[in-house]
Amino acid sequence: MCVGQLGSLLPHVVVPSVLAAFLIPEWHLSGAQAGLLAGSGAAGYMLTVPVLATLTDRIDARKILIAGSALSALGTFLFGIFASGLWSGAFFNAVAGVGFAGAYMPGLKALTDRLAPGDSSRAITLYTSSFSFGVGLSFLVSQLVAESFGWRTAFLVTAVGPIVMLFVCFLLRPVEPKPAVGRFLDFAPVFRNTKAMGFVLGYGAHCFELYGIRTWLVAFWTFVAMKNSDPSSILTPIVVSVIFSLLAMPASILGNEFALRFGRHRAITAVMLSSALVALLIGIFADKSPWFLLPLMMVYAITVPADSGALTSGMAMAANPSYRGATMATHSTVGFSLSALGAWGVGVALDAAGGPLSASAWMAAFSVLAAGILLGPVALYWSRTMRPQP
Numbered sequence: 001m002c003v004g005q006l007g008s009l010l011p012h013v014v015v016p017s018v019l020a021a022f023l024i025p026e027w028h029l030s031g032a033q034a035g036l037l038a039g040s041g042a043a044g045y046m047l048t049v050p051v052l053a054t055l056t057d058r059i060d061a062r063k064i065l066i067a068g069s070a071l072s073a074l075g076t077f078l079f080g081i082f083a084s085g086l087w088s089g090a091f092f093n094a095v096a097g098v099g100f101a102g103a104y105m106p107g108l109k110a111l112t113d114r115l116a117p118g119d120s121s122r123a124i125t126l127y128t129s130s131f132s133f134g135v136g137l138s139f140l141v142s143q144l145v146a147e148s149f150g151w152r153t154a155f156l157v158t159a160v161g162p163i164v165m166l167f168v169c170f171l172l173r174p175v176e177p178k179p180a181v182g183r184f185l186d187f188a189p190v191f192r193n194t195k196a197m198g199f200v201l202g203y204g205a206h207c208f209e210l211y212g213i214r215t216w217l218v219a220f221w222t223f224v225a226m227k228n229s230d231p232s233s234i235l236t237p238i239v240v241s242v243i244f245s246l247l248a249m250p251a252s253i254l255g256n257e258f259a260l261r262f263g264r265h266r267a268i269t270a271v272m273l274s275s276a277l278v279a280l281l282i283g284i285f286a287d288k289s290p291w292f293l294l295p296l297m298m299v300y301a302i303t304v305p306a307d308s309g310a311l312t313s314g315m316a317m318a319a320n321p322s323y324r325g326a327t328m329a330t331h332s333t334v335g336f337s338l339s340a341l342g343a344w345g346v347g348v349a350l351d352a353a354g355g356p357l358s359a360s361a362w363m364a365a366f367s368v369l370a371a372g373i374l375l376g377p378v379a380l381y382w383s384r385t386m387r388p389q390p
Contacts, residue, residue: 003164132247198379
């Protein structure tokens, strides 16, 4: 399933990868428009995942995973062939996002349905952390192909990725879901589960920060490279974006181990506060040399995803087994809603403070990311102080 997810994620950041060098100048996009384009995939995901993930409480998640993987490949392919501006690009990116809505959380449900009873925290964390490895692969393939063959070819090549998950699906044994409890799309029992909702809301703050930096990482490092022009430097946007993404996988796994040892709420809160501090430091020193910024970026590459596995496994373990699919749907809906908001919000901050060629604009952008992640500890504190509802 982790290998299949690497395929599902191959198209995941192709839009952010080609945004700064290709789409913004070719389509004459402002920062807010670029953020809207990048966030459209998360918006498509957000609008459909409540239905698709909740369905996994009633039918085998493998069936949804097959349909979602096929649609993800189709949307990415159509973007490469037909996208010609902001709205057509946003439409095809949203189609790919709808497909991914049928792949990520239904994939997690397909996995957990086939795990032996007991503590599945490490298996869930390995699945969620492989997300970051897949994003790193997406950054690498997208930028290399776009630079050599053009941005449209990057979409056509990465569209092949979700087909890998299709092959994995055919290797999974079918399972019969438990008899459905309650009404379809009834999220009231999920909202009453304050323990699970703390992790869901914390995940939303995490996604705001994560998708905000993923969308604008290449553009930020393009600014850094231009500000300190050195043709011989190995610190290109490709290198930095790939390393940033690859560090996320071990960070997520170690973050979950840290949570198991010291307590989930305490560990997640410490990570989120650290991440906000590092984001502010990057913003303050945005106009410094690449070699000065690199250590800060690598620390940020660890703090941003370190809470991901702990949040998702905490949600899955706190969920009522009869409503696990609905809880996963809520988790994803909140997460990807704030993902779209993060991508757009950073773009708005850049526009308001002088544009992506201004150091003060990047200070504003990283301040927005820091403010977003600080909402996570607030959500966790709320969930601890609220009495569980019947």
